[in-house]
Amino acid sequence: MGLPSLASLVVSPVLGGMVPDLTAAMPAILFWVLTGLAVGSAIMAAIAPRIVHAAFGLMAAFFGVAGLYALLGSDFLALTQIIVYVGGILILIVFGVLLTGRAKSQLGLEKPSSRVPAVLAGALLLAGLMIAIFRSDFGGSRPMAELPEPKATTAALGRAFLATDQYLFPFELVSVFLLLALVGAAYLVRRRRDAS
Amino acid sequence: MTPVSLPLASFLGDIGLHHFLAVGAVLFCAGLVTVLARRSAVGILIGLELILNAANLNLVAFDRFGPAPLRGTVFAIFVLAVAAAEAAVALAIILNVFDSRDEIDVDEITSLKG
Numbered sequence: 001m002g003l004p005s006l007a008s009l010v011v012s013p014v015l016g017g018m019v020p021d022l023t024a025a026m027p028a029i030l031f032w033v034l035t036g037l038a039v040g041s042a043i044m045a046a047i048a049p050r051i052v053h054a055a056f057g058l059m060a061a062f063f064g065v066a067g068l069y070a071l072l073g074s075d076f077l078a079l080t081q082i083i084v085y086v087g088g089i090l091i092l093i094v095f096g097v098l099l100t101g102r103a104k105s106q107l108g109l110e111k112p113s114s115r116v117p118a119v120l121a122g123a124l125l126l127a128g129l130m131i132a133i134f135r136s137d138f139g140g141s142r143p144m145a146e147l148p149e150p151k152a153t154t155a156a157l158g159r160a161f162l163a164t165d166q167y168l169f170p171f172e173l174v175s176v177f178l179l180l181a182l183v184g185a186a187y188l189v190r191r192r193r194d195a196s
Numbered sequence: 197m198t199p200v201s202l203p204l205a206s207f208l209g210d211i212g213l214h215h216f217l218a219v220g221a222v223l224f225c226a227g228l229v230t231v232l233a234r235r236s237a238v239g240i241l242i243g244l245e246l247i248l249n250a251a252n253l254n255l256v257a258f259d260r261f262g263p264a265p266l267r268g269t270v271f272a273i274f275v276l277a278v279a280a281a282e283a284a285v286a287l288a289i290i291l292n293v294f295d296s297r298d299e300i301d302v303d304e305i306t307s308l309k310g
Contacts, residue, residue, distance in 0.1 A: 039226075042246055046229045046243070058246065065252070084276055084279075092284060118232035119229055121232060126221060133214055134214055138261070141261045141262075143212040144261075157270065178280065181285050185288040189291050
């Protein structure tokens with residue numbers, strides 16, 4: 001007897017009928033949990049007084065957004081998000097914080113005078129965006145439950161990137177661009193032997 | 197949006213394109229506030245990453261709810277590559293500025309001001 005059936009055998013007489021069936025509501029529950037994670041930590045990244053706390057807020061926001069990608073059926077992008085953003089960009093940012101630790105502006109938001117207009121501008125833009133989003137119906141888009149099941153995207157993405165009639169040229173271009181940027185970054189931070 | 201008997205339950209339960217776009221808008225505005233309010237150049241970079249993530253979330257949401265599958269995901273991957281390049285170059289520049297001036301406060305770095 002497998003473990004799940006054993007568990008249901010034990011649990012169902014005890015809890016039978018008392019636990020509502022959450023299978024149908026699962027995407028909505030996941031959405032709100034992931035949204036709470038992403039939005040809460042993004043706000044922490046925006047207003048945390050110390051820059052290290054902002055970096056950790058950014059990490060949690062990356063995880064929340066990765067979860068939302070997975071919920072939207074983009075499995076490949078969800079994993080790439082964690083590998084590239086959390087494993088790469090966030091590490092770079094934390095290194096930047098460490099290497100510039102002596103700077104006064106590490107503490108970030110000393111002047112409240114610059115914070116108030118920023119928050120005001122953000123709140124105004126957010127209100128405008130919300131009104132615009134919820135007033136449009138985007139060509140009658142349907143709720144997520146009515147969409148067909150998402151298919152795995154990795155194989156299809158690989159074919160799209162390497163097909164000459166699709167994205168081969170932009171793909172190679174962005175590869176060269178990335179190489180150039182990394183070589184340029186390494187050149188910029190090299191230790192100068194002659195200087196000081 | 198279709199009129200329903202229980203607006204709140206429908207808003208909480210029927211997740212649609214609007215919900216994802218709204219999350220993207222909140223992330224974008226959080227990033228904007230970060231860029232505008234922080235004085236440390238590294239803090240501004242954190243805000244930029246939030247803004248790029250918001251844009252990517254919108255692209256993926258339109259991909260899922262729109263008629264053309266995969267197109268938004270492909271675009272999001274290109275955005276990801278550009279974001280990685282941008283972070284590397286930006287931090288190299290920040291480290292150089294810090295080496296020469298001992299300061300990364302963008303209010304203080306005004307040599308190019310006319």
